[in-house]
Amino acid sequence: xxxxxxIVTALLFLAVFLLLPLLAVFAQALAKGFGAYYLxxxxxxxxxxxxLTLLVAAIAVPLNLVFGVAAAWAIAKxxxxxxxxxITLIDLPFAVSPVIAGMIFILVFGTHGWxxxxxxxxxxxxxxxxxxxxxxxxxxxxxxIARELIPVMQTQGKDDEETALSLGATGWQTFWRVTLPNxxxxxxxxxxxxxxRAMGEFGAVSVVxxxxxxxxxxxxxxxxxxxxxxxxxxxxxxxxLLALLALLTLAGKSILEWRQPELRHAARVPRDRTRRANT
Amino acid sequence: MATTASVALKGxxxxxxxxxxxxxxxxxxxxxxxxVLIPLSAVFIRSLSGGWGHFWEVVTAPRVLASLRLSFGAxxxxxxxxxxxxxxxxxxxxxxxxxxKRFIDAMVDxxxxxxxxxxxxxxTALYAPNGWLGAWLKPxxxxxxxxxxxxxxxxxxxxxxxVVRTLxxxxxELDKEVEQxxxxxxASPLQAFCRVIFPALWPxxxxxxxxxxxxxxxxxxxxxxxxxxMPMKSEIAPLLIVxxxxxxxxxxxTAIAVVMLVLSFALMFxxxxxxxxxxxxxxxx
Numbered sequence: 001x002x003x004x005x006x007i008v009t010a011l012l013f014l015a016v017f018l019l020l021p022l023l024a025v026f027a028q029a030l031a032k033g034f035g036a037y038y039l040x041x042x043x044x045x046x047x048x049x050x051x052l053t054l055l056v057a058a059i060a061v062p063l064n065l066v067f068g069v070a071a072a073w074a075i076a077k078x079x080x081x082x083x084x085x086x087i088t089l090i091d092l093p094f095a096v097s098p099v100i101a102g103m104i105f106i107l108v109f110g111t112h113g114w115x116x117x118x119x120x121x122x123x124x125x126x127x128x129x130x131x132x133x134x135x136x137x138x139x140x141x142x143x144x145i146a147r148e149l150i151p152v153m154q155t156q157g158k159d160d161e162e163t164a165l166s167l168g169a170t171g172w173q174t175f176w177r178v179t180l181p182n183x184x185x186x187x188x189x190x191x192x193x194x195x196x197r198a199m200g201e202f203g204a205v206s207v208v209x210x211x212x213x214x215x216x217x218x219x220x221x222x223x224x225x226x227x228x229x230x231x232x233x234x235x236x237x238x239x240x241l242l243a244l245l246a247l248l249t250l251a252g253k254s255i256l257e258w259r260q261p262e263l264r265h266a267a268r269v270p271r272d273r274t275r276r277a278n279t
Numbered sequence: 280m281a282t283t284a285s286v287a288l289k290g291x292x293x294x295x296x297x298x299x300x301x302x303x304x305x306x307x308x309x310x311x312x313x314x315v316l317i318p319l320s321a322v323f324i325r326s327l328s329g330g331w332g333h334f335w336e337v338v339t340a341p342r343v344l345a346s347l348r349l350s351f352g353a354x355x356x357x358x359x360x361x362x363x364x365x366x367x368x369x370x371x372x373x374x375x376x377x378x379x380k381r382f383i384d385a386m387v388d389x390x391x392x393x394x395x396x397x398x399x400x401x402x403t404a405l406y407a408p409n410g411w412l413g414a415w416l417k418p419x420x421x422x423x424x425x426x427x428x429x430x431x432x433x434x435x436x437x438x439x440x441x442v443v444r445t446l447x448x449x450x451x452e453l454d455k456e457v458e459q460x461x462x463x464x465x466a467s468p469l470q471a472f473c474r475v476i477f478p479a480l481w482p483x484x485x486x487x488x489x490x491x492x493x494x495x496x497x498x499x500x501x502x503x504x505x506x507x508x509m510p511m512k513s514e515i516a517p518l519l520i521v522x523x524x525x526x527x528x529x530x531x532x533t534a535i536a537v538v539m540l541v542l543s544f545a546l547m548f549x550x551x552x553x554x555x556x557x558x559x560x561x562x563x564x
Contacts, residue, residue, distance in 0.1 A: 002468065006371050006375075067310045070302075071303070074300060080300075096319070097498075097520075100517075100520065100540065103322070107533070108317075165298075200397070202394060203395070206521075227400050239400060246392035249392045253385070254381070
């Protein structure tokens with residue numbers, strides 16, 4: 001009896017807080033039929049937003065990928081002073097409000113910012129342009145890949161690499177042929193989560209974008225503009241594409257967790273695992 | 280030059296020494312400094328550009344205090360709701376079997392994956408007076424959309440996975456036999472929960488609470504659509520930062536940001552200390 005009550009409570013809570021909002025997106029998007037839906041997602045401005053979102057993710061995710069691998073290599077394979085402080089600093093962007101994440105780049109590159117005069121003199125636009133959107137996206141997705149890879153590399157140790165080196169492989173050969181195959185699932189997992197956040201980021205990008213239609217409008221910003229114009233069908237149509245991306249991300253995540261069960265809880269409690277792997 | 284480098288590398292190829300430490304740590308430090316630390320320092324430097332007096336004046340203005348109170352208050356309530364329901368959800372997911380369990384388990388991460396703006400407009404559509412849920416609540420005299428209640432709803436959505444995902448691994452490790460032993464010794468289910476299960480769970484509960492709380496304080500995208508954004512009533516602190524930025528009031532925007540950052544960093548260090556303490560306690564057993 002108690003069991004049934006608990007299951008019903010949990011499912012009702014999840015239905016109201018998770019399932020209904022998701023269904024509402026698709027219901028609103030299709031409220032005026034498939035024709036209106038198709039018109040909304042094939043509008044040139046919608047396509048410009050899709051292209052910009054893809055471009056930003058295509059720059060931000062690989063940069064954070066290289067950083068994540070480098071940071072995980074240094075942290076997981078070596079011992080040095082200040083290691084736990086470094087891990088905390090890498091996590092820092094998670095503790096920063098997205099709005100503040102966007103604002104810092106206005107303070108540095110904006111008209112009245114540190115490099116504002118220099119940039120204006122050389123006709124380089126960072127803020128209210130694509131470079132600013134990329135910088136803000138890199139900032140908010142900064143820790144994703146590193147924090148997935150650090151525990152993965154720590155549990156694998158460095159025996160495989162040392163064996164390869166002792167057999168005469170160079171450092172790069174060891175990395176490409178030994179380390180990378182070992183961490184590929186963790187890497188893919190981190191990329192998946194990083195990409196979802198990069199494509200969906202709203203607050204940080206909103207502050208630095210300037211909302212120029214067709215130029216600095218990513219998909220989430222385009223949703224906001226359409227919504228504020230009371231063009232609900234179009235807003236929810238673009239939103240439904242982002243919701244599909246979220247569902248694909250969850251599906252990919254589940255498949256990876258099914259292949260590599262130890263990935264499952266790495267993301268949320270990294271310090272715990274880090275410590276246990278160290279001791 | 281290349282030969283000396285490779286000779287040096289070969290010389291270091293003794294067991295136990297991997298290459299690449301200088302390169303990877305150096306790259307990590309440079310990337311971290313350029314993209315996170317230096318830009319972030321700009322907030323602290325700029326907030327004091329008008330002097331301490333101005334900083335204090337901005338931070339203690341009634342509208343700013345009201346927004347901070349709302350942000351922290353609504354986040355606290357949302358985190359507490361998540362602790363209660365997160366505990367039930369994770370318990371049900373770990374202990375019981377029912378249809379579509381794997382699917383439901385995967386869905387818990389939806390708030391991580393769904394862009395916040397999408398969550399914001401979806402929740403607003405649900406709770407608006409003519410929405411699926413709003414139409415039911417309106418005759419009862421409950422208004423959710425465009426009130427502080429709506430803010431709590433959005434922040435509950437955002438924080439849900441933190442509590443569930445922090446509790447799940449701890450519940451999975453928790454031995455069922457301990458409860459059965461307690462039951463066989465005559466403890467009621469409630470007694471078993473209070474005396475046996477809760478003591479093992481509370482560090483994870485507190486961590487989940489703190490993570491959900493910290494995330495909610497800074498949240499922007501999912502809140503602004505449902506909040507109504509009335510100054511002094513339903514205006515959250517991140518929104519006030521944005522409106523000050525739009526008026527080029529950088530000293531004002533950075534002052535609020537500093538208050539939020541200091542509190543968020545304090546929370547983060549608290550979470551880290553708690554997890555280190557909990558895992559060392561875990562290791563001792």
